[in-house]
Every structure is written in structure tokens, then in C-alpha cells.
Amino acid sequence: MQLSRIPSLFFPSLTWRVKTCSKLIYLTFDDGPVPQVTPQVLNILDAFGWRATFFCVGENVAKHPDLYREVLARGHRTGNHSYNHIRGFRYTTDEYVQNVKKASEIIQSKLFRPPHGRMTFAQMKALHKEYDIVMWDVITRDYDQKKSPERILKAIKRNLRKGSVVVFHDSLKAKENVLEVLPKALEFWKSEGYDWGLL
DSSP states (O other): OBOOHHHHHHOTTSBSBOOOSSOEEEEEEESOOOTTTHHHHHHHHHHHTOOOEEEEOHHHHHHOHHHHHHHHHTTOEEEEOOSSOOOGGGSOHHHHHHHHHHHHTTOOOSEEOOGGGOOOHHHHHHHTTTOEEBOOSEEOOTTOTTSOHHHHHHHHHHHOOTTBEEEEEOSTTTHHHHHHHHHHHHHHHHHTTOEEOOO
16 A cells, blocks of 8 residues: 555655655545546545645546636646556657647646556656656555455555655546545544645
């Protein structure tokens, strides 16, 4: 659930967590926006007065521009998650960078998160010139339908720390888990005195 320290040691210039003495959680969502999930996620966040950063897939933004604008209108931030949710290792550096830049035409953000958390060193180096690359230190794996909501929540509670960058997904695969776990996670964080931070 929580990444080991090894990747962050090799790539310290990427954002894995935020150094802070405050009890802040940097909540993020990947793969949206999609009308079957994102509006419900937004409503849950509103109910708790919480803000997050949504790493959006360009083609989803193109399909649902009004929903993308709604994310921003409700006080959240957005980041680039490539145009087609591509895996970096399957593409040349130029192809990968062009895919990210295509998404940038409709996602006005200098934040980038690589889909699947995978890209080559050359791709990272090329993108780092223009983008702040955001990874995570706690990933819920809510997209894994074999994982129960109880197991996901337990792991979130176990791995949380000040400045954690937490990943959920507002996607069809994650729908059941994210909609059940998210309010419980927010309740837990509030009970523990945590508040939200924005990347």
C-alpha cells in the first residue's frame, strides 16, 4: 500500500510526500473525470469540506469538459495524467512527451503524474523541465476489485503520516471501492486531526 523508500531515494526531485510539520493530507484522484464516478466523489468531498488534486486523463476531459470545469469550480486542483493513460515504457521519449503535451492543451496545469507510476528516466528528465512530477507515498489500489473496502481502509490507516500524498481513483474500475472507502477515510482523518493540503 505504501511505497518503499527506495524509489524516492533514487528520484528525490519528484514529489513523493510533502515535508510538513502540520497534520496535512494531500489527497489525489487519478484517471477521471468520468460521469459515473467523479460527481459522486465531488459530493463526498464537499460533504467533508475537503479539497483534492485530480490527475485527469486528457481524452476524458475532452469527452466531459463540463465535468472537468465542475472539478475546478468546486475548489479542487487538476493535474495532467497524459492524454491516453499510456505506459511510458511502451513509448519513445518523444512520443510520451507529445502525449502529455496534447493533454496540456486542455488541462491547464504544471502538475504531472505518470499513469501506472511508470516512465523511463529519459521521459522523466524531459518532462521535469516543464512539470512538477507528483508520485505518492500511499496508494489505495481501490481499482483492484479483489481488495475489499475494509482491507483498503485498514491499509490507509496503517500507512498514513504527515504530508502523505494519497491516491484514489475516480474511475469505473474503482467505483465501488472509492465510493465506500473515501467517506470512511475522511472521517478517520478528521477524527485524527488531519486537514487537507493542495499540491
